[in-house]
Amino acid sequence: MAELDLSKKVADRYLKREVLGEGTYGVVYKAIDTETGQTVAIKKIRLGKQKEGVNFTALREIKLLKELKSPHIIELIDAFPHKGNLHLVFEFMETDLEAVIRDRNIFLSPGDIKSFLQMTLKGLAFCHKKWVLHRDMKPNNLLIGSNGQLKLADFGLARIFGSPDRRFTHQVFARWYRAPELLFGTKQYGSGVDVWAAACIFAELLLRRPFLQGSSDIDQLGKIFAALGTPSPSQWPDMVYLPDYVEYQYVPAPPLRSLFPVASDDALDLLSKMFTYDPKVRISAQQALEHRYFTSAPLPTDPDKLPRPAPKREPKASDFDSHEGPTVLSPPRKSRRVMPGRDGFEGNSLQRDKVEDNVGNSRQSAGDNTGKNDPAPMSLDFSVFGLKPPNRPTINSADRSHLKRKLDLEFQQPE
Numbered sequence: 001m002a003e004l005d006l007s008k009k010v011a012d013r014y015l016k017r018e019v020l021g022e023g024t025y026g027v028v029y030k031a032i033d034t035e036t037g038q039t040v041a042i043k044k045i046r047l048g049k050q051k052e053g054v055n056f057t058a059l060r061e062i063k064l065l066k067e068l069k070s071p072h073i074i075e076l077i078d079a080f081p082h083k084g085n086l087h088l089v090f091e092f093m094e095t096d097l098e099a100v101i102r103d104r105n106i107f108l109s110p111g112d113i114k115s116f117l118q119m120t121l122k123g124l125a126f127c128h129k130k131w132v133l134h135r136d137m138k139p140n141n142l143l144i145g146s147n148g149q150l151k152l153a154d155f156g157l158a159r160i161f162g163s164p165d166r167r168f169t170h171q172v173f174a175r176w177y178r179a180p181e182l183l184f185g186t187k188q189y190g191s192g193v194d195v196w197a198a199a200c201i202f203a204e205l206l207l208r209r210p211f212l213q214g215s216s217d218i219d220q221l222g223k224i225f226a227a228l229g230t231p232s233p234s235q236w237p238d239m240v241y242l243p244d245y246v247e248y249q250y251v252p253a254p255p256l257r258s259l260f261p262v263a264s265d266d267a268l269d270l271l272s273k274m275f276t277y278d279p280k281v282r283i284s285a286q287q288a289l290e291h292r293y294f295t296s297a298p299l300p301t302d303p304d305k306l307p308r309p310a311p312k313r314e315p316k317a318s319d320f321d322s323h324e325g326p327t328v329l330s331p332p333r334k335s336r337r338v339m340p341g342r343d344g345f346e347g348n349s350l351q352r353d354k355v356e357d358n359v360g361n362s363r364q365s366a367g368d369n370t371g372k373n374d375p376a377p378m379s380l381d382f383s384v385f386g387l388k389p390p391n392r393p394t395i396n397s398a399d400r401s402h403l404k405r406k407l408d409l410e411f412q413q414p415e
């Protein structure tokens, strides 16, 4: 009872405003922190449907998230349970890179592209230095503040809250950004998976459309190989030992220049290093930041001079939370996600197909090109690179308040 009162007080600190959208784990609200006057975004994660509730690892990982502070990482300001949901309070961001790329009224200069990529790589290099993987990099997870600063966000949370019977499958769109070693089922992935995703985002900034839009894991690999050439075992010796490795028909790499006609030589050189097949040879985020692309003209645009998408419309009263059934304010941003593959590459030249399984995820909107063979999404990976995450002991409600105190998750009454 005391615990309930406490959590209500903390929840009262935030004045909920309109719904910003809905992601894999639940609804995101705009809110005002009545203590500081700061606008925040609150991600409400349903715990009620999870039989195991919040487990110890989840709380520990949330605590770690709170400590991950950098100018290019979205700040987790607070975390508290309320009415059977866990609320994660983040700094509020105005827009995201997906909206920028999609906005046809925006012209992206080479300096603008350089600036967006540089901020992305700075965020990644920071995480990687702390032995943390993002693992769910995609343009809508790169949020942009009112000052133009880009920050890595939406650490997926499946790593923390993942459950085999989860109902949401937004995850499939992350496939377009997934590294080949993940698609071949590696268990020992490292920071290279984020660099590959950043390369896909770099390519998307140059092309203004997703670069490699696979409709299944097999198709994704086909698209990668058609664009970048089928890797030979000498190019990537460990490839043939990967759990889901299948031999693909050899396709030679077309010149990268033919795919990116207007990119500079420096941009293409960096892109090719980020798209290196062998993750052991792939350039790191830090090395990428030191590439001459970032020091050659044109220099990266100052963040506050970067182009912004048109602001979202003002909320109406009906958009505000009335406990259940919130109205999503920004449906157009999801439209790209159900778009059939556009002028992608046709070269799916696999020799045999992989049996697709794991049909358990049931919430699929019509038109989703949902792959059914995806592993559970894991985004922010706190484990040391290459190690399997430990089993997660669960805790019951009696343990919970003790653990909350122990982990200092700010469940205490505000001053």
Ligand SMILES: Nc1ncnc2c1ncn2[C@@H]1O[C@H](COP(=O)(O)OP(=O)(O)OP(=O)(O)O)[C@@H](O)[C@H]1O
Binding pocket: 020, 021, 022, 023, 024, 025, 026, 027, 028, 040, 041, 043, 074, 090, 091, 092, 093, 094, 096, 140, 141, 143, 153, 154, 156, 170, 171, 330, 333
């Ligand atoms: N810190 C934030 N500031 C402002 N808006 C945010 C913030 N975090 C999320 N949003 C918005 O809330 C909506 C839902 O975001 P969420 O991260 O839950 O899912 P998503 O990124 O749309 O999808 P997925 O869960 O598949 O990554 C999106 O419109 C997103 O732009």
